[in-house]
Amino acid sequence: MFERIALIGVGLVGSSIALGVRCEGLAKTIAATARSALTREIVAQKRLADVVTVSAAEAVAGADLVILCTPLGAYRGLMEEIAPHLAAGAILSDVGSVKQAVVRDVGPLVPEGVHFIPGHPVAGTEQSGPEAGFAELFHDRWCILTPPPGTDPAALKALSAFWHGLGSRVETMDPGHHDLVLGITSHLPHLIAYNIVGTASDLEEVTQGEVIKYSAGGFRDFTRIAASDPIMWRDVFLNNREAVLEVLGRFTEDLAVLQRAIRWGDGEALFDLFTRTRAIRRGIIEAGQETAAPDFGRPHGEEADG
DSSP states (O other): OEEEEEEEEHHHHHHHHHHHHHHHHHHHEEHHHHHHHHHHHHHHHHHSEEESSSSSHHHTTTTEEEOSSSSSGHHHHHHHHHHGOOOOEEEEEEEOHHHHHHHHGGGGOOOOOOOOOOEEEOOOOOOSGGGOOOOOGGOEEEEEOOOTTTOOHHHHHHHHHHHHHHTTTTOOOOOOHHHHHHHHIIIIIHHHHHHHHHEEEEEETSSSHHHHHHHTTTTHOOOHHEEEEHHHHHHHHHHHHHHHHHHHHHHHHHHHHHHHHHHOOOOHHHHHHHHHHHHHHHHHHHHTOOOOOTTTTOOOHHHOOO
16 A cells, blocks of 8 residues: 555554554555664564664655554654655654634645645554554544645545554544544543542552552542543643643533532432443444453453453
């Protein structure tokens, strides 16, 4: 499908793309870049790329598909480095979960003749690094593309076919709408998880030993989410602050209503809310986006072994 793919960053998503490209034969050559010598050594050992270098400019030379796979905060600096070396006709994309920030930081630096199509594979785990990747990460998951106005249809078709080849379902969306949707479906849940786990660690009357000992319930699942890459999520919240603050405000208002129902013993209000939210959970399962197990997406069976 592509002659040379350049992956700028080989963490969980970058390494999973590389493995998927290998499995499906989507490119003749995979080039990757990593700042850490240890990461480059792992990439070489696992044969994630044919070429691995510390220089992003070297990795993108001659590539007809370039995908930024680093935390969002690194995008602008990387673009300043690679822009002069991007080939005419190449497709430039990314995997970040905040699209307006990508348009803001990357768009103005894209050279004439390069097809800029931001993207976001809605898939991941709490693990990070090149050893965490697996080719099936994107299977039957959504990849959202946010092509700017005037995007070349052939380039969009090629990038869509690429993600289909990795097993994804592909959707196109406006960047602002994407950020609002992901603010409620992904960003706010992570913020809540970080806060709950942080609150538990701050409670002096609950020892750390007790938190771990009795974490077989809901708290355990929050800790899985709260174990996600802190650099990546710091950048997500800083770059999607408007949408996150909007949904956080709505969440705070709804939480106050729930607090009032508990205080006044309004069992009917609690039952109605829990019934409605249970239906949402069933809808997610029926849509094939989760197993029936109530564990916030922890892998099962062969996926867990992989």
